[in-house]
Amino acid sequence: MPVNEMIQTMLEELRQIADTEVHVGKPMQIGDAHVIPVSRLSLGFGAGGFGSEADQKRGAGGGVSVEPLAFLVIQQDRAQLLHMNSPSSPMGKLLDIMPDVIDELKRYTRKDGDQ
Numbered sequence: 001m002p003v004n005e006m007i008q009t010m011l012e013e014l015r016q017i018a019d020t021e022v023h024v025g026k027p028m029q030i031g032d033a034h035v036i037p038v039s040r041l042s043l044g045f046g047a048g049g050f051g052s053e054a055d056q057k058r059g060a061g062g063g064v065s066v067e068p069l070a071f072l073v074i075q076q077d078r079a080q081l082l083h084m085n086s087p088s089s090p091m092g093k094l095l096d097i098m099p100d101v102i103d104e105l106k107r108y109t110r111k112d113g114d115q
Helices: 003-017 090-114
Strands: 022-024 028-030 033-051 056-075 078-083
Touching (some): 003 033, 003 056
Antiparallel strands (some): 028 033, 056 078
16 A cells, blocks of 8 residues: 555544544533543644555554543532643642642552551
C-alpha cells in the first residue's frame, strides 16, 4: 500500500474515533449527585516512507491525549460546573492535595492490614 493511501486510511479512522475536540463523559452517580466529566481530546499523527517501489520502507504512528477540563455536578434541582484548571476552584484544590490523600490512605490501609 502506498504511503499516501496508508495516511489517508489512518486519518479517516482517527476522524471516526474523535469527531469532536471536547468530550462529555459517561454520567456517574456519587451519593445523591450525578457527576459528568468534560474533557478535551487531542490527536497526533505521523507517517512516512522511503525507498524504491520494490523495497519500500514505511511507518506510521499516532497518539491520543485526554485532558480533564471540568465536572458537571447535578444534585437535586441544582447544577454546578467545577473547572479543573482554576486553582481557586474546589476541584483544583482537591486535585492539588489528591496525591497526599492517596499516600495517606495507602499508609492507613497498610497499618490496618498489619493488625
